[in-house]
Amino acid sequence: MSRITLPAASAILPAARAGSSRGLRRAVTAAVGLALVGTLAQAPAPAAAAVPGRVCMFSYPKEPSTGRAWAGYAGHVGWAFKTGPDRWTWGSFLPAKSPWASSWTWVATQGKFRQMGYSSFRCKDTHRMGAAVATTKWKELLGTRYRLLYNNCLTTSVDIFRAYTTELGSLPSGVGQTPNRYFNGTLRHYGFGGAWPL
Structure with missing residues (x-):
């Protein structure tokens, strides 16, 4: 499986610039979610099973x-x-x-x-x-x-x-x-x- 690469901190901090911890958590969660989606999209499809x-x-x-x-x-x-x-x-x-x-x-x-x-x-x-x-x-x-x-x-x-x-x-x-x-x-x-x- 490919290694997950998170966005740089500079991409996350603007979403939580107001200093809200809640905003920071939301921004981090969204960034991790996007990274996981990208990883799954790149994963190779399983090989088709042989038909007996x-x-x-x-x-x-x-x-x-x-x-x-x-x-x-x-x-x-x-x-x-x-x-x-x-x-x-x-x-x-x-x-x-x-x-x-x-x-x-x-x-x-x-x-x-x-x-x-x-x-x-x-x-x-x-x-x-x-x-x-x-x-x-x-x-x-x-x-x-x-x-x-x-x-x-x-x-x-x-x-x-x-x-x-x-x-x-x-x-x-x-x-x-x-x-x-x-x-x-x-x-x-x-x-x-x-x-x-x-």
């Missing part, structure tokens, strides 16, 4: 619309992140059209994933919420080509989580891992909660 967030990964144990024998082993995942009070953006990266939406309530988000065939989800609370950055990342990923091993539903979900907050920067990329294994094992080691059924 939340991310969730949704599991579809059997990879949808593939017909491949190994699909049940590999699985499929989708993602969602909080954008405000009871507002979420969600989506999933697929070889064909990738579904996504924003400004949904949490109840509506769960209902949509349930409708699409997902069975459970895991979530993690974060100290910061970078919804705009994560949304930009998702739009960038939408313009890329689906690659089975290194640009798929899992790797894009992780990329979005990392963009959402630096707290999730240590999440493994998911390259070379199956969605089922990542959802059931890896997430638990990085602070995600238990799997909740839809």
